Amino acid sequence: MSLLIWIIVGALAGWIAGLVVSGRGFGLIGDIIVGIVGAIVAGWLFPRLGVSLGAGVISTIFSSAAGAIIVLVVIKLLRRV
Secondary structure, three states, rough: OOOHHHHHHHHHHHHHHHHHHHHOOOOOHHHHHHHHHHHHHHHHHHHOOOOOOOOOOOHHHHHHHHHHHHHHHHHHHHHHH
């Protein structure tokens, strides 16, 4: 059940990040991957910065989306170089 929740949260977070950064999503698999990577980045970075978006599924989706946005922006910057 936990894996299914990771996939759903990853898909939603990746889709939100895709809309914010590029104006569109990356397809179902791409959104899931971007969202899960974003969740990992947010889970590592936010506690070190003292950022907490609360508890629960909604805050998890938003923090994962924020992490995914960070990942996508870094990728865009690296592609320019």
